[in-house]
Each structure stands twice: as C-alpha cells, then as structure tokens.
Amino acid sequence: xxAGGGESWRADWxxxxxxxxxNLEVFFPLGDQATHHALxxxxxxxxxxxxxxxxxxAWALRTSPEFGIFxxxxxxxxxxxxxxxxxxxGPRRASRTDAA
Ligand code: SF4
Numbered sequence: 001x002x003a004g005g006g007e008s009w010r011a012d013w014x015x016x017x018x019x020x021x022x023n024l025e026v027f028f029p030l031g032d033q034a035t036h037h038a039l040x041x042x043x044x045x046x047x048x049x050x051x052x053x054x055x056x057x058a059w060a061l062r063t064s065p066e067f068g069i070f071x072x073x074x075x076x077x078x079x080x081x082x083x084x085x086x087x088x089x090g091p092r093r094a095s096r097t098d099a100a
Pocket of ligand 1: 048050
C-alpha cells in the first residue's frame with residue numbers, strides 16, 4: 001500500500017491490501033501525460049482487486065492525501081467525490097491505447 005498517510009493508515013486493514021509488494025511507483029505516477037495515465041491505470045487495476053478498497057477509499061476521502069491513488073481514485077477524482085461531482089465510475093480499466 002502506498003505510504004504517506006497518518007495514524008489511520010496503520011490500522012489493521014492494511015495487512016490485506018492488494019498493493020502490498022506491488023511497485024508503489026504506479027500509485028504516485030510521474031512523467032508525461034501518457035505515462036501518468038498508464039501508471040494510474042495500473043494502480044487502479046490493483047485497487048480493483050483489493051479486498052479492502054472500500055475501507056481505503058473511505059480513509060482517503062476522510063484524510064485527503066494530496067497525492068497518490070488510494071481506493072482506486074486519483075487525488076482529482078477524490079476531490080470530485082468530496083464535491084459531489086463524481087460520476088460514480090469505478091476503477092478504470094486500461095484501454096488498448098494505454099498499454100504503450
Ligand atoms: S485500494 Fe488500492 S491503494 Fe488502497 S489498500 Fe487497496 S490496493 Fe492499496
């Protein structure tokens with residue numbers, strides 16, 4: 001699971017996180033827009049199979065980490081949720097053009 005949280009992040013649910021042992025760079029994507037998009041989708045794929053995604057998402061919405069993908073949402077998407085403007089789409093699957 002990505003680092004960067006406060007005390008709540010050390011709660012027991014993290015032991016079941018699908019991101020444990022994964023490349024955490026995908027959760028904090030850098031690079032040009034295409035790279036950022038591709039890495040974000042990789043993170044969302046991991047979140048989509050995470051048994052504690054709902055808990056992680058609730059934590060991220062409550063604690064508002066400024067960066068990173070948590071609970072299958074980017075920081076921008078979390079802002080949309082908090083503002084009531086999120087369309088309700090779940091973690092996005094990579095398209096063929098994302099694979100490059
Ligand atoms: S939802 Fe994503 S970021 Fe959160 S614990 Fe699961 S895999 Fe990690």
